[in-house]
Amino acid sequence: MKLLPPGLMGFADNEATRKKLRYAGVSAASVPIGQGLLQVLGLWLNSYAAASLLTAAIVIVPSFFVNKYFVWKHKANEHLGQQMLAFWVAMMLAFSLGTLLAYIIDHVAADQSTLVRGTAVFCAQVLAFGTVWVGRYILLDRWLFKLPADSPDAIIITEA
Numbered sequence: 001m002k003l004l005p006p007g008l009m010g011f012a013d014n015e016a017t018r019k020k021l022r023y024a025g026v027s028a029a030s031v032p033i034g035q036g037l038l039q040v041l042g043l044w045l046n047s048y049a050a051a052s053l054l055t056a057a058i059v060i061v062p063s064f065f066v067n068k069y070f071v072w073k074h075k076a077n078e079h080l081g082q083q084m085l086a087f088w089v090a091m092m093l094a095f096s097l098g099t100l101l102a103y104i105i106d107h108v109a110a111d112q113s114t115l116v117r118g119t120a121v122f123c124a125q126v127l128a129f130g131t132v133w134v135g136r137y138i139l140l141d142r143w144l145f146k147l148p149a150d151s152p153d154a155i156i157i158t159e160a
Contacts, residue, residue: 022071023137030066034059035125039118042102048121049103056095060088072145083145090136098128 034055041051064087068074101124109117 019071019141020137023067026066026071027133030059030063031126031129035122038121038125042118042121043114048106048117049099052095052099052102052125056092056099060091063091064088067140068145072140074145086139090132090139094129094132094136097132098125101125101128 037058038048038051038055041054042048045051045054061084064084067087068083102121105117105120105124109120112120
């Protein structure tokens with residue numbers, strides 16, 4: 001079964017491009033999940049800033065493993081604690097920026113309807129994560145999940 005259109009198949013002919021497409025796909029799938037959770041928790045807690053922090057606590061661990069195994073196909077488990085810490089720092093940068101914006105919006109739009117507040121928080125969160133998204137990819141690709149130069153996968157990627 002072919003999942004990609006023929007034109008995109010030619011574009012994704014090397015592992016580096018496929019990895020970027022997997023990263024974008026995982027991010028595209030994660031946004032509705034994270035934002036849905038944020039909106040539900042924001043209504044429940046009546047604080048989008050608190051909801052942002054709780055959402056971060058819930059999604060960081062699964063996000064780490066999805067990126068590690070699916071996007072980068074990094075199977076080795078040595079240095080797992082260091083990898084998780086570096087990933088956590090990168091994610092917390094995005095969540096901190098998003099939480100700060102959610103806090104500001106919570107106070108500026110306190111007298112607005114739930115729909116207006118929720119939409120404003122959504123836009124702020126997308127802006128925050130979009131800002132950090134490219135930097136996080138570079139951090140994960142170049143440092144966190146970098147393959148040793150002599151591994152078969154690294155050789156295939158450099159030859160492609």
